[in-house]
Amino acid sequence: MPSAATQAPVPAVHVDEARHWDRLMQMARLGAIPGEGVNRAALSDLDHQARRLLLSWGAELGLASSVDALGNLFLRHEGTDPTLAPLLAGSHMDSQPKGGRFDGIWGVLAALDAVQAIRKAGLATRRAIEIVAWTNEEGGRFAPGCMGSMAFSGHSPPNTWDDTRDREGLRFGDELARLLAAESDIPRRKLGFTPFAYIEPHIEQGPLLEAGGLDIGVVTGIQGSRWFLVEIAGKTDHAGTAPLSLRQDAVQDMLRAITALNALMADPTDVLRFTVGRIEVEPNSSNTVADLARFSIDFRHPDAAILTERGDAIPATIQSAMTTCRATVRETFHALPARFDPMVQDAVEAAALDLGLKPRRLPSGAFHDAQFLVPVCPSGMIFIPSRNGISHHPAEYSSPTQVANGTRVLALTLLRLASM
Ligand code: GLV
Ligand code: MN
Ligand code: MN
Numbered sequence: 001m002p003s004a005a006t007q008a009p010v011p012a013v014h015v016d017e018a019r020h021w022d023r024l025m026q027m028a029r030l031g032a033i034p035g036e037g038v039n040r041a042a043l044s045d046l047d048h049q050a051r052r053l054l055l056s057w058g059a060e061l062g063l064a065s066s067v068d069a070l071g072n073l074f075l076r077h078e079g080t081d082p083t084l085a086p087l088l089a090g091s092h093m094d095s096q097p098k099g100g101r102f103d104g105i106w107g108v109l110a111a112l113d114a115v116q117a118i119r120k121a122g123l124a125t126r127r128a129i130e131i132v133a134w135t136n137e138e139g140g141r142f143a144p145g146c147m148g149s150m151a152f153s154g155h156s157p158p159n160t161w162d163d164t165r166d167r168e169g170l171r172f173g174d175e176l177a178r179l180l181a182a183e184s185d186i187p188r189r190k191l192g193f194t195p196f197a198y199i200e201p202h203i204e205q206g207p208l209l210e211a212g213g214l215d216i217g218v219v220t221g222i223q224g225s226r227w228f229l230v231e232i233a234g235k236t237d238h239a240g241t242a243p244l245s246l247r248q249d250a251v252q253d254m255l256r257a258i259t260a261l262n263a264l265m266a267d268p269t270d271v272l273r274f275t276v277g278r279i280e281v282e283p284n285s286s287n288t289v290a291d292l293a294r295f296s297i298d299f300r301h302p303d304a305a306i307l308t309e310r311g312d313a314i315p316a317t318i319q320s321a322m323t324t325c326r327a328t329v330r331e332t333f334h335a336l337p338a339r340f341d342p343m344v345q346d347a348v349e350a351a352a353l354d355l356g357l358k359p360r361r362l363p364s365g366a367f368h369d370a371q372f373l374v375p376v377c378p379s380g381m382i383f384i385p386s387r388n389g390i391s392h393h394p395a396e397y398s399s400p401t402q403v404a405n406g407t408r409v410l411a412l413t414l415l416r417l418a419s420m
Helices: 017-028 045-061 105-120 147-152 172-182 250-264 304-321 342-354 400-418
Strands: 064-067 073-077 087-092 129-134 197-203 216-222 224-233 273-275 279-282 292-301 326-335 359-364 379-384
Touching: 017 045, 017 105, 017 400, 045 064, 045 073, 045 105, 045 129, 045 172, 073 105, 087 105, 087 400, 105 129, 105 197, 105 400, 129 147, 197 342, 197 400, 216 342, 216 400, 224 250, 224 304, 250 279, 250 292, 250 304, 292 304, 304 326, 342 359, 342 379, 342 400, 359 379, 379 400
Parallel strands: 087 129, 087 197, 197 379, 216 359
Antiparallel strands: 064 073, 073 129, 216 379, 224 292, 224 326, 273 292, 279 292
């Protein structure tokens, strides 16, 4: 068997661009929405179908499948020494409610096609390579995101989100049980293990690679994120008869709270990210004063000190903005900034250069499952360009050559790391 060093670029040759694209487009049909977008919520029937499709491709290749208690799905390519810690590569298969065809799913299919290329090249690896599809990375249906990787890594106990409900009132715990029952034919594995390394391929979701005419992002780390859920309770009243001075209007106090938060989050350097992306009002009627306003906060920063200081100030800022209503503030997600391992970064960069591709090191503004693997094993990510930097939108696009190039880089990186 040729060594990885002498056969360095070989697996890349076996990445079949047409097949890779076709698999992506087959997945994109599961949850297709107008404008070439995808809506495939975590643990939905469409998610079940997408997982079955992935499992069928894994079975054709002879990969061994398994699933853990959080529904994280694995496909294993065996190594020549099965006792060694495996290399782990993948991403997620759920999408945003109005998402694109690439966020998440490309990383899973890149890992599948990279493994297929290594096998096609006839190259054995010392270490096993496991392809992973993490459960609920987006958090669009059940907030927050990254539940599968947070439970896998021990960041949070696996039952943390059992009572989290979607808009229809369905519990995460029940929907997870439904998935696991539907996949009872898949061998169950223990939650969590220590991989040799973890690599996540993903679209950049920003404009830098495209603007620089570059092929590959070598991701250096991920900024920190904190999510909060705010509920403001007031009292319903008749919009025509109740004097303003006597109202407890939840919408008006919500507006005061958001205005105060905008002041707290002011940042002349424009590095800080602050988003109120979801608002619900009850009873949501034009001529009734709202007795409940609920909104989400997504706050991000690369500096842990700023993330901590301003994030910790959020509850008090909201409370001091209340005039007649009562606010409750609950933190639902807290991910510190993460730095990726130099060994993984170097391996990705070397693979790109060996393939004649142009890499650039850059940090990620989006969060990813990879940041929860950082405390567990050497971790890193491969980015490919996103057209116009657009993501979390149906117009999200990377070309057949761009996705195939990312998969080629992954195949070579996996081959080298799995031979260590
Ligand atoms: C991931 O989807 C994020 O919101 O960063
Ligand atoms: Mn993603
Ligand atoms: Mn996303």
